[in-house]
Each structure stands twice: as structure tokens, then as C-alpha cells.
Amino acid sequence: MPYILQTTGLSKKIGSKTLVADVSLHIPKGEIYGFLGPNGAGKTTVMKMIMNLWKPTSGTIEVFGEILTPKSYKFLQRIGSIVEFPTxxxxxxxxxxxxxxxxxxxxYNVNSVENALEMLDLTHAADQTVKSYSLGMKERLGIARAIMCKPELLILDEPTNGLDPAGMKQIRDLLKTLCTDYGITIMISSHILSEVESIADTVGIIHHGKMMKEIRMQDIEEMNFNYMELSVTNDRQAAYVLSEKLGLHNFKILDCGKIRIYDHSVSVQQVTRTLALNDVExxxxxxxxxTLEDYFLKLTGEVKNHA
Known part of the structure; x- marks a missing residue:
């Protein structure tokens, strides 16, 4: 599979602090790549290095089949981007x-400015000074600027910041259109799992500066992670019953008395009856x-498995 962008062992240190370590990612041409992680995970750091704003401490970046050097700038003509906040x-x-x-x-396409303004629903505000724009309008203007010159690769760092739900949907639909109809490869970072899940072909999960996993959304769907979820009044007692009375080991306890059972050897009726017999309501x-959220939480250890 041809990659339009890939990194190998990418690391960045500032003083004694390691921001990201050994990040290897692979973005196929003509797809939407979701770069997923909580705030502070290292997403923006990686994007800054890809855009040659920051120089890597170690590792390599390859864009359009060429290894980036500190003097590589011509490739930027083929990329549209928002990294951090558009200015x-x-x-x-x-x-x-x-x-x-x-x-x-x-x-110098004569229609490019008007087309971009129309696509981002900014025609009505086109002749207002930007200082009068709301945060959401500035975000949309940044996306308009990023797509205006028909880039081959679009790199967007948290592009739905400041947008209301309707605006977020508008951006999702636009990105799908740009990828499907115009063949633009898109790398989008987000800490909102549902946003990535709804548009990405491949997801790269970064956590505490380390790449945890790259996986295609299709593969997550085909894994068919079915589970049983129950709410109980006493999760500790319930965990004891599941483990000691039913012999289950593949389950996890969430907040608010919720438990998820991944063992398919028992039925809902068996679990309900056994818990009731042992005074667990x-x-x-x-x-x-x-979902992708469940997969992310399991992968990063945010929710611990109980055996």
C-alpha cells in the first residue's frame, strides 16, 4: 500500500523532557487518517515536526516519497494545514x-477564494474583519485557507475546536467529500473519539507520547467486540460472584456500578440468576x-481489566 506520509521512530525532546518517543505512523494515499489521543498526548508535536516547524530529535519523516531534511520546504506547497490555532x-x-x-x-485560480468561502459557509462574513469573527468562524476560515489551493495532503489539528454540533457535522461532511470526490488525503487529529470514528479509514492512537496502535476502522468492526453490560448496586460483590461462582475472568468494572463481560460462555439469564442468588441486585x-472508545480505553489502560 503506498503511503503519502510516514514516520519512523520519530522522537522529540526539549531539555530533559521527552514529548514523543519512537512514533511510527503510516498514512495511505487517498484516505482519512484519524490521529487520536487525549490532550497532551503528543499529537500537535508530531504534526509540527511533519510540517517542519519543529526538528525531530531522532527518527525520519517521509512525505510524497522523500525524506524530510531541515531545509525541506518545497513540499509545503502540496500541503494544506492547521496546526494548533489558525492565525x-x-x-x-x-x-x-x-x-x-x-x-x-x-x-491564482480566480474562483478559489469564493469557492472556499462558500464551502465553509463564510460568504456572509467575507468582508468583515477577522477580529470580529467568533472562535468557530476563525476555525472555519482556517479550514477554508487550508483547502483553498487544492492540496494533495491536508493536515488538520483538532479542526472542530469551537464549533457547535451543526458546525462539526458540516466539517465532517466536507472532509469526506474532499477525500472521496477530490482524492485529497487527510490527517486529522482529535481527542474526541466519536469524531474520528465517524470519518476515519485508519486510526493511529497515541498516548503519553507513544504510539499505541495503528488499526483500520474496518478491522475494529470485523473484530465484532460483543459484550454484556450490566449495572449493579455492589460492583465489588458482583466481581467476586462473576469470578468465583461463574469462573469468569474476562470482564472489567467501569464507573457507576457498570460491568462489562467479554466472556461469551455465559448467557444473560445465567449471569442474572447467579448474581440474584448471591444477593447482588x-x-x-x-x-x-x-466502539472505538471502548477499544481506546482498553488499549491505553484507562479502564482496567479484572481477573
Whole structure:
């Protein structure tokens, strides 16, 4: 599979502090890659190194088949990006900021500015100064600027910051269209699992500066993580009964008295009956399927397995 962007053993230290360590990621051409992790996990650090804003302490970055060096900048003409927060000339209008971007990118398609404004629902505000824009409008203007010159690769760091649910859906739909209809490869970082799950073809999970896993969403779906979820009044007593009375070991205890059982050898009726016989009250019980959030929590150890 051809990769439009990949890193190998990428690390970054500032003084004695390691920001990211040994990050290897692989982004297939023509797909949406979700770079997933909590705030502070190292997502922005990796993106800064990819964009040559920060130099790696060690490791390599390969973009469009070429290894990046400290003097590599020509490749940036083929990339649209938002890393951290989009910045503008606040005294200029939204339209003027986009026109200026076209000038220094050497991109002179006469319709590009108006098309970008329309795609991001900013036509009505195009002639207002950017200092009057809300956070969400600035975020949309940043995306407009990133896509305006028809990049081959789009790198977006938390692009739905400041957007309401309707705005978030608009951006999701736009990114899908850009990938499907225009063939643009997209790397999008987020700490919101549902956002990544809804659009990504492949997910890279980073945690505490280390790459935990790269996995295709299709593979997660095919794993078919079915489980039984129950709510009980006494989770410690319930855990004892599940382990000692039913011989179950593959389950985990969540907050608020919830327990998930991954062992398929028992039925809902068996669990309910055994807990009742041992004075554990069951408030609710049923079968469910595991989501990307569940997979993430299990992978990063945020929710511990109980044996």
C-alpha cells in the first residue's frame, strides 16, 4: 500500500523532557487518517515536526516519497494545514486573508477564494474583519485557507475546536467529500473519539507520547467486540460472584456500578440468576457491541481489566 506520509521512530525532546518517543505512523494515499489521543498526548508535536516547524530529535519523516531534511520546504506547497490555532491578519477581512494566502502560495485560480468561502459557509462574513469573527468562524476560515489551493495532503489539528454540533457535522461532511470526490488525503487529529470514528479509514492512537496502535476502522468492526453490560448496586460483590461462582475472568468494572463481560460462555439469564442468588441486585443488563472508545480505553489502560 503506498503511503503519502510516514514516520519512523520519530522522537522529540526539549531539555530533559521527552514529548514523543519512537512514533511510527503510516498514512495511505487517498484516505482519512484519524490521529487520536487525549490532550497532551503528543499529537500537535508530531504534526509540527511533519510540517517542519519543529526538528525531530531522532527518527525520519517521509512525505510524497522523500525524506524530510531541515531545509525541506518545497513540499509545503502540496500541503494544506492547521496546526494548533489558525492565525490571521485581524485587521483584514476574511476574503483579504484568503487572497493574500493565494498570493504567497502562487495559486491564482480566480474562483478559489469564493469557492472556499462558500464551502465553509463564510460568504456572509467575507468582508468583515477577522477580529470580529467568533472562535468557530476563525476555525472555519482556517479550514477554508487550508483547502483553498487544492492540496494533495491536508493536515488538520483538532479542526472542530469551537464549533457547535451543526458546525462539526458540516466539517465532517466536507472532509469526506474532499477525500472521496477530490482524492485529497487527510490527517486529522482529535481527542474526541466519536469524531474520528465517524470519518476515519485508519486510526493511529497515541498516548503519553507513544504510539499505541495503528488499526483500520474496518478491522475494529470485523473484530465484532460483543459484550454484556450490566449495572449493579455492589460492583465489588458482583466481581467476586462473576469470578468465583461463574469462573469468569474476562470482564472489567467501569464507573457507576457498570460491568462489562467479554466472556461469551455465559448467557444473560445465567449471569442474572447467579448474581440474584448471591444477593447482588441487577438494575439493568443487556448485550452490546464495543466502539472505538471502548477499544481506546482498553488499549491505553484507562479502564482496567479484572481477573
Amino acid at each position: 490571521f491578519y485581524d485587521h483584514m477581512t476574511g476574503r483579504e486573508n484568503l487572497q493574500l494566502h493565494c498570493e504567497y502560495m502562487g495559486y 441487577v438494575a439493568s443488563i443487556g448485550k452490546k457491541s464495543e
